[in-house]
Amino acid sequence: MQFNEMMAVSKIYHTLFKRHGPQGWWPIFDKQQQRCVYHLNAPRNNDDVLEICLGALLTQNTAWTNVEKALQQLHKQKLIGIKAILAAEHEQLAAAIRSAGYFNQKAARLKIFADFLTKNTISRLQKKETTELRKQLLAVKGIGQETADSMLVYAFNKPSFVVDAYTKRIFARLGFCKEDVEYHELQSMIAKQLPKDINIYKEYHALIVEHAKVCCQKKTSRNDCIFLNK
DNA sequence: CGCCAGGGCCTCA
């Protein structure tokens, strides 16, 4: 199967959608069920916005299952809150997010981000233009390009396509780029071929993650890919 | 046991 023609990126999206169905990202912790669930039109409120941003920081180079446990602890200890995070001792915060790995580094990043939100309220940030908000997020220590884009798309509803290791792997295996392609290079290549629709941005990245998990893992042969092995 | 997981920062050429 070849995808060298224009609109190939859109075709891949539709293929993934048919295969895996709507994903409804971002997962948000549900206190009743004690696990992460999906909501239509998330985030529903500022608490959701904060939790999504914390999750984006916690999931850096880490399996989501470990992040979910950390979020559970944060809720249990009533640490999902800007003031609560700033007031908490480093040791308490680090212990709560222990399961997410890099807990000392991430505890510090949660505090830095909470401090950022006291100086720039969520409602103010939501009113900003995508590129301006992206630049502002990238200036925060602990927020790189992927984390910034995850926050933009899933917390702030701004169309800035998320590129991660899975995105690079899948598009590299399909022959669009090298595995170590520059972030911006792959992002612009994809965005140029997509309508600037926030819902497509949300679903596309979620579908890429789902697809990578079920049939495009690092060690699995490219022959297992549904695109290359019809 | 080793590898991998929804990265990012710092240092040193």
Add this chain to the structure above:
DNA sequence: TGAGGCCATGGC
């Protein structure tokens, strides 16, 4: 701007 070290848990 590129390469390498560092951060750390839990699942398989």
